[in-house]
Structures are given as C-alpha cells and as structure tokens.
Amino acid sequence: MTMPNSRYLPYRIIETVKEKSLLEHRMLIGVQINHRDTQGRNALYWAIKHHNIHNVKLLTEHGISLKVAPDQHAIFHAIEEDHYETIVLLIQSGLSPNITDMKGRTALMHAIEKEQFKTVCFLVRHGADLFMMDENYDMAEDYVNRCACKMIKDYMKHVYLLNQEAEGESISSPCDICKDPACQI
Known part of the structure; x- marks a missing residue:
C-alpha cells in the first residue's frame, strides 16, 4: 500500500517552509515536525533563513527542536541571518541570553x-x-x-x-x- 501524497507529511512541512509558504496550525497537529532534510536542517532553519516570523512562531509553539542544523542553535542561526524578530521571540520565550x-x-x-x-x-x-x-x-x-x-x-x-x-x-x-x-x- 502506498502512502497518499499528503501535504501534512513531515517532509512536506520542510518543503512548505523552503518554498516560503505560510504554515497553518492544522498542518502541524500530530506531525513529526522535527524531521530533517538531507543536510540535517529542520523547518525552523528555513523559516529563519527566509525571515518568516509567522512560521518561526508556529514551529516554536509546536515544540520544534531549536537545534536547527548539526552543531547550530536557532539563536545563532538567527544572528547569522540577521533575523532580529526571531532573536526577540526566542529570548522572550525563556531562552537564556547567555547560551553558548x-x-x-x-x-x-x-x-x-x-x-x-x-x-x-x-x-x-x-x-x-x-x-x-x-x-x-x-x-x-x-x-x-x-x-x-x-x-x-x-x-x-x-x-x-x-x-x-x-x-x-x-x-x-x-x-x-x-x-x-x-x-x-
């Protein structure tokens, strides 16, 4: 039996964010959102890269891993991409500003x-x-x-x-x- 081509599959979440499309809350319910692409990057990596604060908020609300790529935390990726809104969101969500x-x-x-x-x-x-x-x-x-x-x-x-x-x-x-x-x- 083949799986239906559902846009709610984990790999589709990454593809949706990569394509700069907006995620919807219902797309993330019950889906393994910590799925990673072949380079080990998750959907949050792409949301930060594309400066999409809407997707960043949804993904963090649903508990995505803040380790966005191998050996890279979301806050350092946000600084690298100069995405100030993500930095504010992460710190105000309780992340220590002294993370190393x-x-x-x-x-x-x-x-x-x-x-x-x-x-x-x-x-x-x-x-x-x-x-x-x-x-x-x-x-x-x-x-x-x-x-x-x-x-x-x-x-x-x-x-x-x-x-x-x-x-x-x-x-x-x-x-x-x-x-x-x-x-x-």
Whole structure:
C-alpha cells in the first residue's frame, strides 16, 4: 500500500517552509515536525533563513527542536541571518541570553561580531553576561575591541561605565553617548 501524497507529511512541512509558504496550525497537529532534510536542517532553519516570523512562531509553539542544523542553535542561526524578530521571540520565550555555541561564544559575542546593534542592545537589556569567556578566554569587551561599528563600541562603553557606577566605583568622565554620568540605559 502506498502512502497518499499528503501535504501534512513531515517532509512536506520542510518543503512548505523552503518554498516560503505560510504554515497553518492544522498542518502541524500530530506531525513529526522535527524531521530533517538531507543536510540535517529542520523547518525552523528555513523559516529563519527566509525571515518568516509567522512560521518561526508556529514551529516554536509546536515544540520544534531549536537545534536547527548539526552543531547550530536557532539563536545563532538567527544572528547569522540577521533575523532580529526571531532573536526577540526566542529570548522572550525563556531562552537564556547567555547560551553558548560549541566554542563557548555567547549570543552577545556573535551579535557583536556580526555588528548587529539592535541585537546587542536587546541581549544586554535582557541579561547577557558581559564577562563570560569563550574558549580563547575572550569576553564581550574583546569582541567590541575588534568590532568596527562605532554605535556598538559607544553603547558597550556606556554599559561598562554604568556597571562600574553600579559597583560603586567612581567615574572620572561621563560617557560619550549622553555626556551625563548619572544617566540610565
């Protein structure tokens, strides 16, 4: 007996997302949505790649694996694809902003490296640890020093100054962003 060509089969979910079509809630009920293509990528990988927040939301609501490809987590893929909405969705859904990749790099380090100002600001505001180290013992500050984006450099300088102030250390000069040593982010 051959199986009917149903659009609700797991491989069709990936094909639907790859074709940039919108998924429907009913398509995902009772379907193994963690099916992967020949390269090991799931439907969430393609939804992020095509910047389709509708499909990202549906797939995450239905519990798709956040490991979107071999050795790649959804948040790092979203940073790679500059898909800010997915990053916000994942963090607001409870994902730690301090998640690390296989080399110990945090989402913040990736965002700084990719020079994504909005993402850097969002991650810092949602608790990204500035002092975590990757496997080379680099912290976010080291990534900032290698970054060419002046906005990120200025913002992170501002954040570090506010952290020093919060720890009770005196600040000898105001930050470059607002020129007010008493400001709040």
